[in-house]
Structure formats: C-alpha cells, structure tokens
Amino acid sequence: MRSPESPVLSIEGLIKDVGPLAALDGKMLRVVNGVSLHAERGQVTALLGANGAGKTTTLECAQGLQKRSGGSIRLLGEDPDLAGAGLRSRVGVMLQDGGLPPSARPLPLLRHIAGMYANPLPLGHLVERLGIDSFSRSSVRRLSGGQKQRLALAAALIGNPEVLFLDEPSAGLDPQSRQIVFELIAELRDAGMGIILTTHLMDDAQRLADYVYIIDAGHNVAEGTVAELLQHGEASRDGITERTLSFDAPAGLDLRAALGGLGEGLALAEDRAGSYTVTGALAPEHLARLTAWWAEKGIMPASLRLEARSLEDVFLDISGRDIR
Numbered sequence: 001m002r003s004p005e006s007p008v009l010s011i012e013g014l015i016k017d018v019g020p021l022a023a024l025d026g027k028m029l030r031v032v033n034g035v036s037l038h039a040e041r042g043q044v045t046a047l048l049g050a051n052g053a054g055k056t057t058t059l060e061c062a063q064g065l066q067k068r069s070g071g072s073i074r075l076l077g078e079d080p081d082l083a084g085a086g087l088r089s090r091v092g093v094m095l096q097d098g099g100l101p102p103s104a105r106p107l108p109l110l111r112h113i114a115g116m117y118a119n120p121l122p123l124g125h126l127v128e129r130l131g132i133d134s135f136s137r138s139s140v141r142r143l144s145g146g147q148k149q150r151l152a153l154a155a156a157l158i159g160n161p162e163v164l165f166l167d168e169p170s171a172g173l174d175p176q177s178r179q180i181v182f183e184l185i186a187e188l189r190d191a192g193m194g195i196i197l198t199t200h201l202m203d204d205a206q207r208l209a210d211y212v213y214i215i216d217a218g219h220n221v222a223e224g225t226v227a228e229l230l231q232h233g234e235a236s237r238d239g240i241t242e243r244t245l246s247f248d249a250p251a252g253l254d255l256r257a258a259l260g261g262l263g264e265g266l267a268l269a270e271d272r273a274g275s276y277t278v279t280g281a282l283a284p285e286h287l288a289r290l291t292a293w294w295a296e297k298g299i300m301p302a303s304l305r306l307e308a309r310s311l312e313d314v315f316l317d318i319s320g321r322d323i324r
Ligand SMILES: Nc1ncnc2c1ncn2[C@@H]1O[C@H](COP(=O)(O)OP(=O)(O)OP(=O)(O)O)[C@@H](O)[C@H]1O
Pocket: 018, 019, 021, 029, 031, 049, 050, 051, 052, 053, 054, 055, 056, 057, 058
C-alpha cells in the first residue's frame, strides 16, 4: 500500500450494481465488488484488468458519470455524486472514442472548450505539441483514429485540469504520435498533474505507470509499482528468476552445442529463421559460455536482449489466461 497523502482520487470498497436485468430474471448484477484505489498528484496510476473486469465502470463512478451502489469515492476531496461544475472544471477526461461532435473542426472546438474554463492552457502550444495543425481544416468525422485520439487528448487538457483520466491513450496512434503523447504525459505528471489511465497494453503501463492496480471480476487482485509487480512474478516461481535472452544471428545455429552441458533446464528455440530465445534460470555462466562460443565461431549477433519477466507475463499469471 502506498501512503494516501492528499490523493487526487481515493476509492474505498466501491460497489456497483446494474440492472435489474431481464437475463437474470429481473435481478441486479454486481459488476464492481469492492474495488479500492488511490491516485496521487504527480504520478501516473494505471488500472489494468481483462475485458469486463470493471475498469470503465470504476472510473465512470469516479468521474460521477455513474452513481455508485456502495463504498466511498473522493475526487480532489469531493464526492463526485454530489459535486457540481466546480469539480468538473478541475478534471480532464479523455474517452476512447473521443465523444467529440462529428461536424466540429478542431480549432474552433478547442477554442470553445477553452472558453468554458477559468485558466485554460495556451491553445497554440497544445496544437503544436500534438500536431493538430496538420488536420485543423477537417471535421472530426473525417479524422483518422489517431488524429481523433490526439484531438481528444487536447480537449481533455485544454482546461488545465488537476487530474486527468485517460482511457487507452495510445490506441490507434502511430509510433511518432505515441512518442509525443507519452512525452506529454510524462511532462504533465512531472508538473504535478494526477494521471489515471486504463490500458490493455502492458508495454504502455510498464513505460508510463508509477503505480499499477490490477482488478479482476470487479475486485482488486494486485497492486504495486511495476518493479514490485515484476518481483511478485518472480516470487511466484519458487524464488527462481526466470529470464529470456533473445538474439538475432545467422539461421541454423546449434544452441545446445553452444551452451554445452549448461543448456540443461533451459528452453532453447529458433522462433523464426535466425531469431533465437533462451529462457529459464539464466546465470552469468550461460552468457559467458554463449559469448565465448560466438567469439570462437566469429558470430556477431545483429541484436541481443536480456529481460526478466514482463508485466504482461505477470498480468496473465495474476488474472488468468482464460479469454473473457
Ligand atoms: N448496464 C450494464 N448492464 C449489464 N452489464 C453491465 C452493465 N454495465 C457493465 N456491465 C458489465 O459489467 C462488467 C464490467 O464492465 P466494464 O465496462 O466496467 O469492464 P472493463 O474492465 O472496462 O472492460 P473492457 O476492458 O472490455 O473495456 C462487464 O461484464 C459488463 O458487461
């Protein structure tokens, strides 16, 4: 648990029932069952979970878009179910499909939104950072998925919020835009904004998140920094640190010969022609043996990477591998 010192968002034991549902003979369905989460200023907090885990419902309750059935929520110290425009003006929300009016053009739309806030960010700066100029003459309905995404982020930020909710912030973005959006998120975090994001992309969470909550079937199943969660993954394997060494080199190498007697207990594979992985309890001796063999044979790999388990491995261990 981290210290809840002036959290931007504090959720304790959130319950959300939906219905009554005809499919359940008129009964209610509990879709969030006791989720707790704390998000701090100056941090990126990620909420991860499989499809249907309850992420959207949790965050919509936090934003006051859905009324909770039980538990407590404080967003910037206020109950979102009771708060008014004052709270909304301090909160930025970027939804996955943007929720932007289809016939609007980017700049008038952003100017209009900026006009609703007391201290908006300078429009020109945001427009330039997010490359909105290049499509400012098109209407929202004609924008590509990635352009809409960047415009939605600008719309969420223009009011200069203290807390920002991001739903799948890199969905549909090309590598250049993703880089720009990530840099902007890191800058906003460093400037003290509290950022709460949901994503299915473990890479994004691993790169951006200061603290991660994993929920499943409506309740918390794990939490911690990325490093803590990765350690959890290691501990769950009887204290043995499993690592993967991957490298690209000429096709058809005999890895077993390369590792000699040290290959026992390791999984050796040439996944594609010339693309190799060695997985298991790798020790420095394995690396020494392999690199000595390369030197002996005059082999210089085109790429080489050593990693412990990824957040994706840990996520799958924690929330199971069954499709939802
Ligand atoms: N109004 C509703 N009526 C019936 N079921 C609902 C309703 N709202 C949510 N649910 C169900 O509650 C569960 C949680 O939904 P939610 O959208 O919060 O999940 P999620 O974690 O955001 O999923 P995803 O990753 O797929 O977006 C799902 O199984 C969903 O079908």
